Amino acid sequence: MGSEAKKSEAELCAHMQAYLDGEIEAFDALYAAFAGRLRGYLLQQCRDASLADDLLQETFMQMHRSRRTYQPGRPVTPWVYAIARNVYLMKRRSAGRRARFEETLAADARSSDGSRDALDTIAEGDAVRRALRGVPADQRQALLMHHVEGWSFVEIAERLGIRVNAAKTRAFRGVRKMRERLK
């Protein structure tokens, strides 16, 4: 590592320490130091500019939530990039889950004869909407947040002020109710 890089890493360590001490200016400095590089990295991973922007924000939120895992004196850059990579992987997983869920719903809604026309499609859409309306509001909310919007259960729990297991249970029961109603 060159002396410039070492100096820069030392500065980042100092900013990180100040951030742990609760200084918002340190967050600004860290954002200024990492945002550009991280956005480039995330864009390279997901190849979608608007998604990269979302992931960048989520990375800084996750850095904030996990800031106590930073070990003072150690390089900041690997810590930040590891979090960014994890945020990207989580997003990719939730997107895959959402795609599978939509596929399952579509398969559930399809009739056994397999012949589909526009009218069938509309009817299936109606059936899904009706089934969704029949799911209790709290379960519907958790179901949509997880399977449609791609939120993780931890995020849902934080957002709704409930426990992670409660979020999982609500989403699971919501899906089960939908399946029953679509049969």
Add this chain to the structure above:
Amino acid sequence: MNAPKDLRDRIKSDLRPTRPLWPPAVRALVLIPLAVAIVLSVPGLRFFRSDMQAIGFLKAWGFSFGQALAGLVIIGVALRESIPGRGLSRGAAAATIAIGLAIPFALLAVTASAFNVGPEPGHALEEGIGCFRVSAISAIPALIAAAWLAARAFPMRPALAGALYGLGCGLIADAGLRLFCDYTVPTHVLLGHGGAIVGAMAVGAIVAKIIPRS
């Protein structure tokens, strides 16, 4: 580049002085009293192996506490793996698991004079299940503590971190078990003792995947 206002506001509203986690090695040391209690309680609550006097202090107590120490080191490695940016390379992870799994068998090879001491005919399964159960139950307190310590960090590969601390906890429990069971036949040692360690690894991996990270 400035942070977007909404992101900055969210951070600012939640920002307060935060004490960083202790280094992984120090956090692993917190488990020493628990490890000692597990090693002592396995034979203490039942009985000590019949050849305790014959194998001597070093091979009995020394090796057991050595194995428990190795378990703690592996838990320390798992806690390090749980910190973003400090993950192990594949080679290091594989080597840690291989060494961890080899330790009980290496100690057995040094301790045992012959590998023919085993359960009476017809009781092999029963005795094997007995040792597996004792080891698995003894590992639970350490597993709970290690899982909590690891989840307080933010493991990027929770299954790997969990498997590692499960291995460490399995070794600690087995360190007590070897003061209790004097069987040396390979099938009993592999399935009853080794199986419990592998079981602890599997439970650790599953637990780490399930419990929410900080």
